[in-house]
Amino acid sequence: MKSTFEKEPPVAHASHRWEENEHCLHYDYNGKPLLSIFIPEGAKPYYREASNGNIQSSPFVQQIYVALDKPALVKVNIHLSKEALNMRPQRAVKGQAILGQIGKPLLKGVNGIYDVFQDLLIDWHGAGWSWTKSRLEQNETGDWQAELEVQGGLQPWIVNLRMQYYRRHLQFEHHRPWQWRPNVQPITGWSSWEAFAQRVTGKDIEKTAAFLDTHFKPYGLNVMQIDDGFQSEHIPPTKGGSVADAWIQTNHRFPDGHDGLISSIKGRGFRAGIWSSAMVTNREFVEANREYFECDSSGDPLYGQWIFNVLKTDPKTLAEQVAPLYRGLKDKGYSYFKTDQIRHFLYDGLHKAVNDGLLSNEEASASLRNYLQCAREQIGEDSFFLACWGVLTEAAGIVDACRIAGDSNPSWSAICKQMVETARWYHTQRILYLNDPDYICVRTEEAWGQSLLSLVSLTGGLLMISDNTELYDKDRIHSIQRCIPSLATTTGETGQLDMTFPLDLSLPQLGDRQMDDAFAYALLGLNAEPRETNATGSLWAIHFDLPFRRWCVAGRFAVVPLMETVLELEALALAPDDAYHAFDFWKQRYLGKKTGSIALDALELGHCQIVGLCKAENRPQLIGSSRHVSMDAVSVADERWEDGRLLLDLRGVPGTTEHYWISVPSSYGYENCSGIGIVIAVEDSDSEDSRLLKLSIRWEEEQGKADLGFS
Template identity: 50%
Template structure:
């Protein structure tokens, strides 16, 4: 039987790819799990050396298979990779100092990113040891749904190496519950408003509903979806009586919410938004804990207690069925479609593992009980969205749609810096294991800090929640929020082990007092080191490159984020994952300014700590090209629905908010001139600004069609 036609296993095997060589066609192929994953046409008349199978050299646990190819004299070969429909380009290591952290929207192929990751098979393929280039600017989809990527490789007498790592996240990175062939999280872009940092526990029903109306009026048309109540609605004791249930306590609201959950969800939905709710794993009633057989007790029969979690449910099937399942099922029936489940870090580490320390249960039992709690919640809420909060654990993989990767945020610089740093640290998990949540963005922070936080969250496609009182949203901040809605569907484009060589704190404790380390040392950085005086580069966490691709267009959004002060510097284009031999037009989004054309490097200005610079970096050709827009920080993956160029006529199909106007910039090479503009279902104007043409579109409906015609001098 042809190897490529073999049956694919429901669970991809932890086993080697087998090879075949066709003498007639001189085609070398490797086959894995029902697909021909690698095809290499060998040149005629040249002796080839290749590894048939792994021969045991690197077959270990976790499993690594190494293949290689060499020729008696240098040859160029085109290598074709065929993977599942959910395959992406991936750099097989994390960014180093001076390199951009790589992300992708669409399925672009990124210069220098020498790997492919098949998400559905959890298979990482990477290659080393020879010069190579992508044969196409994107990963293509075949008629059978499989993904195809091709590279041209210069292979000589030194072996070119291909590594295959089966069950990569599951075994190599130790996320043992990652089984994408069984379950994938909901990876849609998520944005909303959260009440916690706006009101904390000093919140009433009227505050939520008035905030929902404000959010709907100002942000719904731009893509914001959820309004989430976070704490302050529940009774003070959980459960309310010694013989009560945890579910009854949470399903009843206190006197500040007289309409109950039903009134709250219906009020939010009347604003055209989806209601979200904060839930918690705590038990606070000591009488219940002492009398109930649902809490874990020590050897003397006293209930154990942990920090932030209170008393600890034993998470047996009986306890979950009585106390937890009705809780989540009831909230779902009230109409909540977004669930933030909090304190689960404390459930496992400050609760269940306290029982391990007491010798009451084993580590494996603690993990199983924790998973059972979260699985119970997920089962009861059905298709509703589930955010695991807080702390990143392997134990939530396969259950949670999103995971809080950072500690609690607030409008201070240490907290915002923490969000930026943790987004960088955990980016290798993003939209592979779950959606990353760096916690809510407090837009009332100083403007440059807030701009940095919300820009990074939007560009990386992380979970975007804003959390301020409506009166904090002045016109400038409203404009800034809109420029970042909705967040993108960005996926990580790099992977590797977690870096634990720098601190994760936003603040710490010294002799019992919480202090802001920036006040103790204004030069203290997110790395835990002081940058050298005049350091010109970009330390890790400060440089990002999100590679954007639509059906019609490919470009890069480069972001500089000053988690520490950044000096004026020359940014090497290759460090962004772009071919330095090409020429690029560059546009600064927040300055709304064209920066010029560059090859090899881009000159960048100094950035004070907390500030950012977002640049569109677009390859230029011998005809006008769309460069940037004012609508979205992606410049523009949101409002540009379709783009085409035909014999001097550039057509844009655009989505917009009726009654607003947006600007679109074209880079126009010498020798071209604008002949005219027509706009359907809207109004438009254009003006020349140096090497660019600015097109202004006034939207009278939700979509418009712009046709800008060019002539050659």
């Protein structure tokens, strides 16, 4: 999507000016205000007045400091563009939860702001500080701003400005958010690959579409993607044809062609997705059309593992071989495109030519980028574009999503990889792309599938299930329904890529359903002794800041067996002095009111615990839900407290029943309830910390209203 912020931010100092009448130190950047630091009357500030200092190299960092001659409280305003986030300026360390966010929360102790359109990271250190408000606020021009207070004094408050942060500091050189932003809409769907592999048929798609329509579409699944198996056996099918022929002409298992596929998918109301690959496999075509292919040092067409024969990306080849492929599939009615083998195209193909001195590294990267750009131009900005696989810097600024993990399957080693790679790459989530951990195989051990579904949904990943739906029992259907749709979660932390654990450790493989602790630890390069309380990628905190409600969901995932632990709430970026109602989602159990810390369960390998934490208020309030693992960013459209009544606007699936838990302080008495579009049954119970109402709500219509009266 084209950005509305087209001016490239300079890699240059923010300029300072002192306004005596305001007693304020201002910093301006890119032609606009950036920082306003208000110094109390009677305090003398000390600050850097010129571009001296030693942090002047590339990637560029401007360090600002402010000190006072005596202790005083300093107010600071941060002025931002039309897209900004509170962001921890480093990755989670041991004992900290990985942070995600929906909305614009300002989180306890999270000492950074990322201005998305300007690719500017602002972080601060040194002096004590706190937010003055709970969320970023938007001004009359649509720009965002934040306010904090700093404990000024002789100890300096240090501010770092990292210009073009993702582009230069993290080396995603094609990331230019001031020109273009990916379409990072939540994606929830089904793919044919792990269900049927290359044996997939048109009948399989038709039958699966009917199942998905009944069981998952009402809950938010809206994409069906055909994977490898529909195309011709050889690419292209004949010596005299073109590459596009292999993809536009379906094989004998699809006698009705793409028209039949589109009819099966769109006829059920799903968005139609299609897989294709950059590979060329027909050697006769290659020999007859050498001008389209890169050559090796012997002058023969370049061959690479998985990619087979390596296309050139000059204008003629792109126009005659690549553009017709994507334009043809777009014209058939597909709007979701997955392009595979691009990592092999670059590293197993083009870089063989680099090794032989036939291409430079820059030319190889440009060639891959040319291929992706051609595809994007043909499918248009209104289509969704997934690059597979590898988080390639060349894909930034072109694709909407990147696959971040290896090939999935139902084994623990594959599922564990999906979970830890979700953690490793989380700093790119909805900044560079939508992260795709690959397909979720829910046919695996029930607890493993439930954990991966929970993690991908909460962290906002591209959620594609991929099984033969005949393998889904009642419990697996229920787990999927509780985790769809995937959420629009954005990363709440950034920093360098964590390379302290292996990507894909080759170990003796056990059976799909067999696993011992030693093997599980070895997958992550860990020693099984001592046992872990929180291992890499196991602890998450997703913060929800909606206009009507604010809460946190803590997720603990046993990527190795995890010991019981007492977790400090500060590790979740929550205020330790506040009280929070804690509710366990999968056990559907109230855990009580927690201050300072929370006790979490020991977890067997592959199991998870999902706990909602709502700040306790002195009134009846919603604290838990059965509908969605987010508890509940999906079915609750509004929550209001008006004149002794709790009012809920709800969305649901007609004919189904969900449960909602309301905490009622002892100073209130429950009186009555009524519903519109829903039927409500109420169970009243007491707990150690609070009186609870359990609402069992049956939907008669998709939209419903609940009205609960208290005295």
